[in-house]
Amino acid sequence: MTQTTESPPTRETPAVAPMSALWPVIALLALAAAQAFGFLTSPPDRDMGHLQKIMYVHVPAAWNAFLAFVVVFGGSILYLWKRDERWDLLAAAAAEVAAVLTALTIALGSIWGRPTWGVWWTWDPRLTSTAILLVIIVGYLALRSFVDEPERRARWSAAVGILGALNVPIVYMSVRWWRTLHQPQSLPSTVDPAYAWGLRLNAIAFLVLMIWLVRARYRAATLERMRERADEREALGRP
Template identity: 40%
Template sequence: MTPSNSASDTATDSAPTGSRSALTSTSSTGSRALGAAALITVALGIVYGLIISPPDAKLGSTVRIIYLHVPTVLAAYLAFIITAVGSAMYLFKKTEFWDLLASSAAEIGVIFFAVTIIDGALWGKVTWGVFWRWEPRLTTSAVLLLMYIGYLAIRALPADPHTRATRSAIVGLVAVVNIPIVHKAVDWWRGIHQGQTVLGTVDPNMAGNQLFAMYMSMLAGILVFVWLLIHRFRVGYLTERTEDVALAEAIEARRLENVGHGG
């Protein structure tokens, strides 16, 4: 069927390669254009966030961590919402597309959210004086991260694709409940963390280049996220295809064996 070897040991193999290198990657014209746009906004975010925007009146340069903390958490929320939508759609449609979309988004969301927490801890050390306290926003954030790590762990368990997809879809739907809890934690319980930034007002007094740096980095975060999502989806799709190939070969081998032994 294909000249490829089994999936588990082809990592270093050079199977027949297209002469045009563009044919052997997960990029397309659209994703390359998106990637270029993402790089430009990231560059602008760096220039504005680190150089052009002025230090904060009270926080000094520490405010520059906000230009990372808010965009990454925004991208993570977006990712987890996509995971929930993909999970719900999978349970309806049972197609690989929705399973791959949900799982791709979840993995990227975990990465962004972990970075958000690290940035937040560094921010906390400088601003509050401590890296971490088990206060409401931070506690619920830790729970959220753990749940999505659990989602990825469930996907790593050996199972046939349908079982794996169904299990993780249920977790993907349950875990998204964390987002409003994390978001409202600053209102519901006493803690250290300041009020909502994402989906709330970015401080209405924030202005000028601070505000521009904030919006630019938020845009950069979203573009980078979408680029990552497309590529992660394609990697997941290709992984499934290599497994198809491996399975077909295994079946073929068994069939030949059966024939050989006279059934």
């Protein structure tokens, strides 16, 4: 995006820095390279065949969804503590990315589960807790669009954001704490060396993608907030 499209900075809000066009380029190239590496270097799994490739999206998406939830948690706590709306906007940006990555994790897990387990879905503790995670974060985004008053919106969504993020350790540990159909966490240490680097590289690529998306959405949220404030002023008839 170029600087000409931006609204001029007002007295109260600082200018929003333009975003480097490098981020999307790096993120998408890293993702394409990591996926290509995974597809070209790994042999088909002994039991699953080429279904194993789903791991290169499902697992990195899940890890980075968890990280995005950590940002939601941090932003929410810091907002309640400092009452600085930038933390609220950061939490909201991370929540959008967390919602997308959680949905992606569930969708690909389901596609993998049908041929492997024999079912698209089952209510085991891992799947159920992940579904709850998705519902909470979608609820968070819905809540934001329903509440108009910015301060109240920030406070309420911070509470929901914290609640959602507290579910993350439960989701992660569910496969150890309870009996599940889902296998324990797949880590580079539990997979054949032939798959470990594909997993690591895709995790890094998804991390870059996640950071880019959070930054871009944070920037958009800041611009939206500025406009919201300008509209407010106009409605009140102030200059």
